[in-house]
Amino acid sequence: MSLVSTRAVIGLALVEASRLTRSILVLAGLVAGALMVWVLVYGSQPVWWNGSWAIGYGQTVVSMAVLIAAQFATGRAHRDGLAQLYDSFPSSAGRRTLAHLIGLAGAIPAALVLIGLATLVFELQGVLGTPELAALVAGILLVLAGGAIGVAIGTRFRHPLAGVLGGFVWFIPFSQSNRWTGSITWLFPWVKPDQLAGLPGPLTGYPPAAAHAVELAAILVLAGAIALAAVTVARRSRIGLVAVAAAAIATIVVTFTVQSQPVSTGDLNQLVSTVANPSSAQPCTISGEVQYCLYPAFDSKTASLRSPVNEVLAHVPAAAQSGRTLTISQYSGLSADDSTLTHGHSAQQVAAWQNQLLNAPANSPSSSTVYVNLGSWPTSGQQAADARFDLALGAAEWAVGLPTNTGAGAGTSTVAGPVSPQCVPLNQAREAVAIWLAAQAAELPPSPFQKSYRSLDNSEFAQVNGAIIVTWPYPGEDDEDGDYFASPGPQTTAAGYLLAQAMTKLPTAHVASVLSADWDNWTSARTTDTQLAAALGISMPAVPSGLLGPSGQVLTLPSTMIPPQSECTA
Amino acid sequence: MTVDVRNDGVLVEGLSRRYGQIRALDGLNLNLERGITGLLGPNGAGKSTLMSVLATVNEPDTGQVSVFGLNPRNGGERVEIRRRLGYLPQELGYHRHFTVAAFLDYVAILKEIVGRRRRAEEVARVLALVGMERFGRRRIRGLSGGFRQRLAIAQALLGSPELLILDEPTAGLDTEQRLRFRELLSNLPGDPVIVLSTHQADDIAAICPRVVVMLDGQVRFAGTPAALAESAAGHVWTADQRNESAHLSWRDGDARWRHIGDHPPADHEAAKPTVEDGYLMLSQTKEA
Numbered sequence: 114m115s116l117v118s119t120r121a122v123i124g125l126a127l128v129e130a131s132r133l134t135r136s137i138l139v140l141a142g143l144v145a146g147a148l149m150v151w152v153l154v155y156g157s158q159p160v161w162w163n164g165s166w167a168i169g170y171g172q173t174v175v176s177m178a179v180l181i182a183a184q185f186a187t188g189r190a191h192r193d194g195l196a197q198l199y200d201s202f203p204s205s206a207g208r209r210t211l212a213h214l215i216g217l218a219g220a221i222p223a224a225l226v227l228i229g230l231a232t233l234v235f236e237l238q239g240v241l242g243t244p245e246l247a248a249l250v251a252g253i254l255l256v257l258a259g260g261a262i263g264v265a266i267g268t269r270f271r272h273p274l275a276g277v278l279g280g281f282v283w284f285i286p287f288s289q290s291n292r293w294t295g296s297i298t299w300l301f302p303w304v305k306p307d308q309l310a311g312l313p314g315p316l317t318g319y320p321p322a323a324a325h326a327v328e329l330a331a332i333l334v335l336a337g338a339i340a341l342a343a344v345t346v347a348r349r350s351r352i353g354l355v356a357v358a359a360a361a362i363a364t365i366v367v368t369f370t371v372q373s374q375p376v377s378t379g380d381l382n383q384l385v386s387t388v389a390n391p392s393s394a395q396p397c398t399i400s401g402e403v404q405y406c407l408y409p410a411f412d413s414k415t416a417s418l419r420s421p422v423n424e425v426l427a428h429v430p431a432a433a434q435s436g437r438t439l440t441i442s443q444y445s446g447l448s449a450d451d452s453t454l455t456h457g458h459s460a461q462q463v464a465a466w467q468n469q470l471l472n473a474p475a476n477s478p479s480s481s482t483v484y485v486n487l488g489s490w491p492t493s494g495q496q497a498a499d500a501r502f503d504l505a506l507g508a509a510e511w512a513v514g515l516p517t518n519t520g521a522g523a524g525t526s527t528v529a530g531p532v533s534p535q536c537v538p539l540n541q542a543r544e545a546v547a548i549w550l551a552a553q554a555a556e557l558p559p560s561p562f563q564k565s566y567r568s569l570d571n572s573e574f575a576q577v578n579g580a581i582i583v584t585w586p587y588p589g590e591d592d593e594d595g596d597y598f599a600s601p602g603p604q605t606t607a608a609g610y611l612l613a614q615a616m617t618k619l620p621t622a623h624v625a626s627v628l629s630a631d632w633d634n635w636t637s638a639r640t641t642d643t644q645l646a647a648a649l650g651i652s653m654p655a656v657p658s659g660l661l662g663p664s665g666q667v668l669t670l671p672s673t674m675i676p677p678q679s680e681c682t683a
Numbered sequence: 684m685t686v687d688v689r690n691d692g693v694l695v696e697g698l699s700r701r702y703g704q705i706r707a708l709d710g711l712n713l714n715l716e717r718g719i720t721g722l723l724g725p726n727g728a729g730k731s732t733l734m735s736v737l738a739t740v741n742e743p744d745t746g747q748v749s750v751f752g753l754n755p756r757n758g759g760e761r762v763e764i765r766r767r768l769g770y771l772p773q774e775l776g777y778h779r780h781f782t783v784a785a786f787l788d789y790v791a792i793l794k795e796i797v798g799r800r801r802r803a804e805e806v807a808r809v810l811a812l813v814g815m816e817r818f819g820r821r822r823i824r825g826l827s828g829g830f831r832q833r834l835a836i837a838q839a840l841l842g843s844p845e846l847l848i849l850d851e852p853t854a855g856l857d858t859e860q861r862l863r864f865r866e867l868l869s870n871l872p873g874d875p876v877i878v879l880s881t882h883q884a885d886d887i888a889a890i891c892p893r894v895v896v897m898l899d900g901q902v903r904f905a906g907t908p909a910a911l912a913e914s915a916a917g918h919v920w921t922a923d924q925r926n927e928s929a930h931l932s933w934r935d936g937d938a939r940w941r942h943i944g945d946h947p948p949a950d951h952e953a954a955k956p957t958v959e960d961g962y963l964m965l966s967q968t969k970e971a
Binding site for chain 1: 735738739740758762763765766768770771772774775776777778779788789790792793794795797799838
């Protein structure tokens, strides 16, 4: 190619790049991609070993938009009835296609803006770890590969619908990747492994970012070669393009093979051990009667845990804390039964790892340890208030002698551990005390406090000692946006909540004074709600007696519909 | 028609091109010299096919073309021809979302006018030539049909081509613009080879030193407009009544009948033939 022709190709590429950068489609893709990243990371502690891949997931939308825009641009001359004129120009169809391919560089700013926006949000939320460069580069290559596919489509199919259809076909693997597990997953253009956010730190070689970036680069080259071959007439050039395409296919095969290599047994042993025996991997810092044990990568988050706990303990007499230790520990709901992570290992080995994980301390009852779910704490927005309340409630339950962890596994989505039903503090004043203490640490004024709590909708029940009672699902409990505890404390009741709610309307000093005056009595399993209400000078609020029918009558449910739970007696 | 081989013009020998059963060009020979050559012919005569072959976007089945001594079948020489070419196809679409200036700039790059400054000057020059200096920032979708046609002419003029192929460039132009277009073509610098296809015989009579009449894919006449007009001498007459034996008859501005035919009556009043008469006589002869 002569110097003039080369400069013409560069000139065309600059124009196409500029148009792509300003494309409404690409800008819309950027917004949608940013929203997707936001949805993926919202409500959880951002960590780079997950965030880098979450950004790539957002890039899939940008990639789809760039594919459509590139197809539009490539088919523009034919679509607009200018093909004959273009064919009379010295810049051949091959050079014009080459310019379209080079012009895909115009999509890079959108990909970089997405990375920049996500980084800004992550940083504002206190992201942990360091960005995984290979994953971020792979995301950019994903965008470019989508564009190259768009150019390839545009050289053959000029109708705009061809680009739209191509965009959706390109997108289908992303939306369906969750249907596949094991090494085949890495053949998909992009995957975000489910458990990344729950890892206590980056896992070497997982996901195989560098190899995946090379695979995407090969897809980019392959699509480019196909696009050029479609408009190249010269035999020698076509042979060269076939050679390039063959090399790209070979690279895809090789990179897939590399990505298919299992994570080493040693690394997985280490990971499982770290999760199943957190005490071996979590250095602890002690503050008064509380020790905070976090994985090293989360060390900087200790202060955020201290705040609600200290707020609760400020209202607990020192004597009641003396000689006891509350432990706040992190727990990962890691599952070995995830072939994306453990493919290539024997079923026996995977079962052994899974068994180790099921026997993690968080899956056993405890009255002195609160396990906060790794990846969910701390969080932001409305969920931050929920999470803060949950941690405060855990600390308060420890302070009043209720179990802090029932080992029910309710906070884990992937561990099918032995489910032990939560005990119920039936008509026990200490439950209301714990809820009141947690409310003091919630940093919420009374009205939002009450509004933010789910109303008693008579839809949740528990069966204790043969009686059916209405329970109170507290904020964040089984919250679909995030589970903050590995395993919850006791089942909170409507009676406890209503009494605590009434207590929040009293002067704090008055309540604190009454509680301090006879702490042991109020935290005894035998002291009732009514007794506490009387001591505070209020009436015990009316408690819903069960499921109400259309006319307000109380309906009775067969006891077999609700599994029996024990009363918290300790 | 005999042709002489020279490097400063366009030479066509034995050119044939079929589209299925339709023979668009049928052993056509032609020599196009510098200056304006008008191309006349009815629809389907092969004019657009010939022009697309000259513009190197269409390859003939048989025959040879030489443009400034360059062979378009040779890849390198074809590119060189295209560098010297300005082409306005008969049916030209538009990038509706481009501005006028952006479209011309894009075409200028495709024509390998690579210097940014030179391109800007060239775009400004051709916009001025077609009277659209103030339209640079306008979106093409907002232009009327006449202005779009002017834009189409402007793109063909980019780079001051040595070979300018214009397929019905005045379609859609108003009278004033047609006259301006004549002026524009007449004043183009560098004495390029211009091939102007049109159905407007008066355009040809006005600005073309040479005219070619095509019928059924062949050249039926090549010469000056005066010679074409003269070819109808003795076949054009006026009368008070319509003559049924004439090929064509119409009432002129004086309310007299103007006839074209082979056998004027004895008492006919001979009329001075025009280019249009010559073309009509040729085409009628062919039909007969």
